[in-house]
Amino acid sequence: MGKENLVKIAQLSCGSVYSGIQQEIEMAAGMVDAEIIYPEITIDDVKVVQEEFGLQVASPDLRLMMARAKALVDGKVRADAVLIATCFRCAEGALVRNEIRRYIHENSKLPVISYSFTERTTAATLLTRLEALTTTARRRSLLAREHQEGLTAGIDSGSTTTKAVIMKDDKVVGTGWVPTVKVMESATEALDNAMKEAGITRDDIQALGVTGYGRFLIGEEFKASLIQEEITVNSKGAVYLAGFQKGQATVIDIGGMDNKAISVQDGIPGMFTMGGICAGASGRFLEMTAKRLGVDITELGALAVKGMRENVEMNSYCIVFGIQSLVNSLAKGSSADDVAAAACFSVVEQVFMQQLQEVEVKEPLIMVGGSALIAGVPRAMEKLLQIKVTVPPYAQYIGAVGAALLASGFINK
Amino acid sequence: MVKVFIYPSNSLILSDLVDRFGHEPLAMMQEIGKNIRTAGLDSPPINITPEDPKRGLKYAAVEVPAGVRGRMSLLGPLLEEAEAGIIVKEPDISFGCMGCARTNELINFLVRAKKIPLLELNYPNTEEDAKTFVYRIREFLDGLSASGTGKGDE
Amino acid sequence: MSDDDIISKMVVLHSTYTLPSDLVIKIYESKADVTVKETCFGLVIEGKRSEVNRVARELRNLDPNRIFIKERGVPPGDKYLCRAGRGGGPKPGFHHHEVEFALLPYFSEALAEIDRGEIPKIKDVARPHITIDELKDIIEKEVKKSE
Numbered sequence: 001m002g003k004e005n006l007v008k009i010a011q012l013s014c015g016s017v018y019s020g021i022q023q024e025i026e027m028a029a030g031m032v033d034a035e036i037i038y039p040e041i042t043i044d045d046v047k048v049v050q051e052e053f054g055l056q057v058a059s060p061d062l063r064l065m066m067a068r069a070k071a072l073v074d075g076k077v078r079a080d081a082v083l084i085a086t087c088f089r090c091a092e093g094a095l096v097r098n099e100i101r102r103y104i105h106e107n108s109k110l111p112v113i114s115y116s117f118t119e120r121t122t123a124a125t126l127l128t129r130l131e132a133l134t135t136t137a138r139r140r141s142l143l144a145r146e147h148q149e150g151l152t153a154g155i156d157s158g159s160t161t162t163k164a165v166i167m168k169d170d171k172v173v174g175t176g177w178v179p180t181v182k183v184m185e186s187a188t189e190a191l192d193n194a195m196k197e198a199g200i201t202r203d204d205i206q207a208l209g210v211t212g213y214g215r216f217l218i219g220e221e222f223k224a225s226l227i228q229e230e231i232t233v234n235s236k237g238a239v240y241l242a243g244f245q246k247g248q249a250t251v252i253d254i255g256g257m258d259n260k261a262i263s264v265q266d267g268i269p270g271m272f273t274m275g276g277i278c279a280g281a282s283g284r285f286l287e288m289t290a291k292r293l294g295v296d297i298t299e300l301g302a303l304a305v306k307g308m309r310e311n312v313e314m315n316s317y318c319i320v321f322g323i324q325s326l327v328n329s330l331a332k333g334s335s336a337d338d339v340a341a342a343a344c345f346s347v348v349e350q351v352f353m354q355q356l357q358e359v360e361v362k363e364p365l366i367m368v369g370g371s372a373l374i375a376g377v378p379r380a381m382e383k384l385l386q387i388k389v390t391v392p393p394y395a396q397y398i399g400a401v402g403a404a405l406l407a408s409g410f411i412n413k
Numbered sequence: 414m415v416k417v418f419i420y421p422s423n424s425l426i427l428s429d430l431v432d433r434f435g436h437e438p439l440a441m442m443q444e445i446g447k448n449i450r451t452a453g454l455d456s457p458p459i460n461i462t463p464e465d466p467k468r469g470l471k472y473a474a475v476e477v478p479a480g481v482r483g484r485m486s487l488l489g490p491l492l493e494e495a496e497a498g499i500i501v502k503e504p505d506i507s508f509g510c511m512g513c514a515r516t517n518e519l520i521n522f523l524v525r526a527k528k529i530p531l532l533e534l535n536y537p538n539t540e541e542d543a544k545t546f547v548y549r550i551r552e553f554l555d556g557l558s559a560s561g562t563g564k565g566d567e
Numbered sequence: 568m569s570d571d572d573i574i575s576k577m578v579v580l581h582s583t584y585t586l587p588s589d590l591v592i593k594i595y596e597s598k599a600d601v602t603v604k605e606t607c608f609g610l611v612i613e614g615k616r617s618e619v620n621r622v623a624r625e626l627r628n629l630d631p632n633r634i635f636i637k638e639r640g641v642p643p644g645d646k647y648l649c650r651a652g653r654g655g656g657p658k659p660g661f662h663h664h665e666v667e668f669a670l671l672p673y674f675s676e677a678l679a680e681i682d683r684g685e686i687p688k689i690k691d692v693a694r695p696h697i698t699i700d701e702l703k704d705i706i707e708k709e710v711k712k713s714e
Contacts (some may be wrong), residue, residue, distance in 0.1 A: 008654065012462055014480065014512065014513065015478060015479065015480020015481075015483070015513065016480075017458060017459060017461060017483075017509075018461055018465075018466075018479075018480045018484045018487075018510075018513075019461075019463070019466055019478075019479035019480050019483050020456060020459060020462045020463040020464070020466060020479075020483055021463065021479075022456075022457065022464050023455075023457055024458045026457075035654060036654070037653065037654025037655050038654060038656035039655050039656055040655040040656045040657075041507065041656060043662050043665045043666060046506065047506075048660065057510060057514075057515030059513050059514040059515070060506050060508050060511070060512045060514075061508055061509070061512030061513060061659070062512075063506075064512065064659070064662070069657070077655060086480075087478030087479050087480040087481070088478065088479070089478045090478040090480070090481075090515070092514065093478070101455060117479070117485070118466075118479045119463040119465075119466040119467065119479040119482075120463065240503035261614050269493070286570045326466045371434075373504075379541055421663070423660055423663060424637075424663075424667065425577075425579060425635055425637045425664065425667050425668075426667055426670070426671075426674055428636075428637035428638065429636055429637055431634065432637075433627070436660050438638075440637065440638060441640070442637065442638045442639050442640040443574075443638055444639070445640025445641065446574055446575065446639070446641075447572075447625065447641045448640075449640060449641060449645070450572075450573055450642075457647040458645070458647035458648050459641070459647075459648075460641065460657075462627060466700065472668060503709075506662065506663060506666050507663045507677075508659040508660065508662050508663050509658065509659025509660045509663070510660065510682065511663070512659060527578070531693075537605075537670065537673065539673070540673045540676060541687070542673075543670065543673030543674055543675040543676070543677045544676070544680060544681075544687040545687045545689055546677070546686075547677040547681060548677070548681060548686065548687050549687070549689065551681060560687040
């Protein structure tokens with residue numbers, strides 16, 4: 001990454017130093033040209049903040065977090081973005097983390113992310129999140145782009161599949177979709193397929209944008225104009241394809257290994273969550289279910305729509321135990337339809353329980369990623385949330401489309 | 414001289430009084446000082462590394478947050494050395510090392526469970542309270558000197 | 568724990584009679600091999616444990632009831648915990664220190680009284696909750712008053 005304007009990230013946290021991960025936070029911030037700051041407050045601010053906030057907690061460091069949040073909202077301290085972090089499994093911390101996040105989101109324009117860490121949290125885990133945070137702080141004008149211009153390409157190098165698209169004047173003219181084996185080879189193959197469909201060569205491409213796990217490697221190799229994490233890119237791609245570029249929206253992306261839930265305002269990500277506890281809540285789980293049922297993944301959705309998930313007993317967070325539950329049900333005589341429906345519901349329920357709790361769901365709800373094409377998945381989400389779910393065209397290419405769209409901002413640069 | 418564990422462990426007043434009345438305060442600052450000055454460790458700001466919360470498993474199970482276990486890895490060895498203790502109940506405001514209520518509950522419990530001479534006091538808010546506070550601490554510490562090391566209960 | 572370990576101690580002064588500069592002069596006079604940094608609360612001294620302890624004792628004797636001392640984990644001017652390196656707020660212990668600092672005059676007075684041999688009336692006992700019957704009486708009385 002080139003040198004960018006320094007972004008000041010205010011850290012509101014409890015326990016990061018004592019978990020031994022403060023240095024990881026600082027390292028991740030350094031990688032995205034950001035600086036961690038600790039908002040100045042006085043002891044009197046801390047004494048009154050609980051009354052003002054209406055939240056009384058036992059841990060003094062959590063009160064310090066509230067006082068610092070208030071200093072930011074009141075404009076007493078200048079920062080460009082906010083990172084809220086508390087220990088994973090601390091109930092008190094989770095309450096404060098969520099309330100502070102909501103408070104900052106509602107009372108300021110500061111982009112904010114929150115995270116619960118363990119001693120295993122590394123700079124690599126934090127990088128994508130901080131990259132999204134700093135991009136929102138630093139590139140508002142790029143994110144304001146609503147049209148794709150010229151001839152651009154986008155590659156999304158995901159954990160499970162690599163996707164590529166070629167776009168010309170707001171239209172997708174070529175696509176490529178291959179399983180990710182070796183990052184570079186798969187990206188080359190996906191791009192070649194997309195170029196072949198579009199009938200163009202590498203020289204015709206005016207700008208290339210890359211995203212996904214492999215973005216740094218392929219971005220450097222292909223000399224991409226834009227190397228961007230998937231939170232920003234997928235938000236942009238989703239509202240663009242679904243036609244909801246203005247106003248609020250919620251984007252849910254169930255990926256091959258992890259999920260994203262993003263609350264979007266005018267195409268710019270606001271609050272978001274990434275990950276989940278286990279791959280049991282991901283596309284991988286659906287793939288394994290399809291394999292066990294002896295059907296192609298593309299057929300799983302149709303089965304699920306016919307099935308009744310209530311007929312299958314399923315109670316697990318884990319990909320191993322989850323599959324075991326389904327196998328047990330099949331052994332007891334459950335139908336493949338019901339099992340498919342239960343698998344889709346399980347994935348959706350876990351996204352709801354683990355991620356949507358931290359993101360305010362505002363309509364329209366846009367579902368993207370390959371899993372969105374498994375009809376049972378959006379259907380289950382509609383039933384669970386009681387709202388309409390939109391699956392835009394090219395939902396499985398969302399990252400590549402978002403990257404191609406944003407890359408067009410770099411033409412002639 | 415008796416090794417006296419103090420809570421809050423970063424308190425100036427408690428540390429000073431224990432030292433002033435002839436005993437050795439066991440405080441978090443000593444452990445942090447050792448950490449910071451350990452050559453070869455590089456995990457700023459206070460050189461707690463992800464290994465420390467793992468060492469903290471000795472005091473609290475894995476479902477206890479990493480921040481609690483990391484703090485326990487600093488405080489635990491002090492508790493083990495303690496021959497007597499002074500606990501101030503509901504200290505007004507302590508941050509950083511003493512900023513986590515769950516850790517503090519565990520520390521207080523472990524000190525009490527150790528069955529060493531222990532003085533528990535209310536947090537002083539007025540001048541009158543402060544006098545009682547100092548007087549009782551001195552009485553307690555003098556008692557420790559008289560009885561040699563920490564035998565018998567308060 | 569060895570006498571050669573390097574440690575820091577903070578010397579907190581709550582006095583109108585003694586100034587931080589008086590303490591610094593005292594340290595220079597004692598020819599102790601320690602580093603000294605003046606702070607808003609007094610001093611931070613750093614050096615070998617034996618030296619720091621010796622200097623600390625000498626300093627306290629200057630104004631025993633108004634000088635308070637504790638060991639400090641962080642060396643003076645530590646780049647990670649110094650306010651300058653944190654883009655604003657001080658290291659977390661600072662606020663704790665502020666709270667205790669405000670109480671120091673009480674403690675100075677208490678130490679002086681104990682020196683004079685005065686014994687405070689010990690009244691450090693928690694007030695018990697009132698009984699449910701007492702509460703009932705109070706409610707009934709209040710209700711009657713408002714009628």
